[in-house]
Amino acid sequence: MAEEKEINGECTAEVKPHEKNDSSDQKSDADNPATEGAVEENEWLDILGSGQLKKKVIKAGENDSRPERYHVCVVNIQGTLEDGTVVEKYENYRFQLGDAEVIQGLDLAIPLMDVGEEADILVGPRFGYGTIGRPPDIPPNAEITYRVQLLSSESETPLENLSALERKRIGNMKRERGNWWYSRDEHNFAIQCYRRALDFLDDIEGGILVEPDQDGKKPNEDELQDLLEDRLKVYNNLAAAQLKIKAYDSALSSVQTVLRCQPKNVKALFRKGKILAARGDTEAAIPVLRLASQLEPESKVIHQELSQLVKQKKKDSEMEKNLYRRMLGQDKVDENSKIDSRSKYSKISWGLVLGSLATMCVGIAAYKFKLV
Structure with missing residues (x-):
């Protein structure tokens, strides 16, 4: 049940042109302001003014x-x-x-192309594959020049016009894209993809268009059940990504959505325990992780997390006890008792020493006296 680079044990599919490494400083959509106005063919347009994203028209398209x-x-x-x-x-x-669904540089530059246009788009590492690259073929901090031809552009099909099977296909494609971002520690982009996946997998007003069974007589309810299962996977993944960026309230809401439908979902329980622990609520996290451990006793990850929290709770309890002692002045009383004990012990010890010395002196004098 690895948590860092894998979501739900799923292998992410190879995705096509992808994204940068440092998403924290960037906007993640195509609405960023860009330089407008006519640009002659074969002239570079510095889209953001930073030299990291440029576009040059090779062949003009439709106005x-x-x-x-x-x-x-x-x-x-x-x-x-x-x-x-x-x-x-x-x-x-x-x-x-x-x-x-493509690297951010292309998401920003293609809205500046006309249909039929052919252009070169120079994408610096900040808007490309960043410091990670894309092993083995794209090295870290790579600058890539794309030759792009925009063949067509059309509005998306309204959700209410999509069948359950089509919504499942698109939703899962966006979930897998989110998993790819998650594997690169690009959690903000992962969250964006997961939320879009939910647009297709969640219920909508008016219901979901369900295809008939093979006999054509009744709706196929299995399709709706499949949509529910996929939806819960997305919410589980969304919670993991939100936890990574410390959006604890949102993460808890996402995981609670899963547990309302599947109270014994082990991954959801594990993530809920981690979220509660991250919020500092160790006492509430422990029983959640204990339940997850009972449901999946062979999981070393759950046992390790639970063991750490139990130790932390014990440490916190000791600190609370010491705090109460200080508040009640017990430490001062105990310290005074220790000082009194040391004083009495010192007096008794010195008395014994002095008595021993006196006895020794008498003995020596008597010995000398006899020798004389």
């Missing part, structure tokens, strides 16, 4: 046909390193703009 956020875009794309190595190449690649 006034730029995509908007959440539009579904189709592109041909090729990414090349500074030494000429091609590291990414996709034809008719379909993605949703502003949903962290």
Whole structure:
């Protein structure tokens, strides 16, 4: 039940053009302000003014046909390193703009393209794969130049028009994208993907369009159950990512959503215990982790976390007892008693020493007297 680089024991699928390493300083959508206005072909446009993201028009497209956020875009794309190595190449690649389905540089630059346009987009590491890179082909701090051709752009299909199977497919795709971000410690982007996944997997007003069974006579209720299972996976993952950024209240709300439906979900119990412990509520965290340990007794991770909390609670109890003693003045009384005892002991000891010396002197005098 590894918690750091794997979510729910799932292997994340290889994703297409992805994101930067340092997400804390960046906005995660395509709504960032960018330089507008006409730019001649073969001239570089410094989109953010930092030199980290540039665009050069190779071939103009249709006027006034730029995509908007959440539009579904189709592109041909090729990414090349500074030494000429091609590291990414996709034809008719379909993605949703502003949903962290491509690296942030492309999410910011493609909204400045017209349909049919072909452009070079230079993406610095800050808006690309960052200090991590993408082993083994993209090194850390790599600058990548993308040749992009925007083939089409269209609005997303309204949720109420999607069948349960289609919503399941899209929701799980966005969940897997979130898992990829999580594996890179890009927790803000992971949270963005998980929330978008829930848009497709959660209930909506008016219900979900359910496809009929093979006999065509009744709705397939198994599809709705599958949606519920996938939804709880997302909430569990969302809680883990929120815990990483110390959004404890939000994380607790996410995990409680899981436990309301599945009170014995071990991963949800484990994460709830960690959230409560992180909030400093050790006493409430221990019984939660004990239940998780009973449900999954072979889990070393749960046992380790529980053992640490039990030790912490014992330490806290001792500190509280010492605090109460100081408040009641017991330490002062005990200290005075120790001083009195030491004084009496000192007097008795000195008395014994002096008596012994007197006896020795008498003995020596008598001995000398006899010798004389």
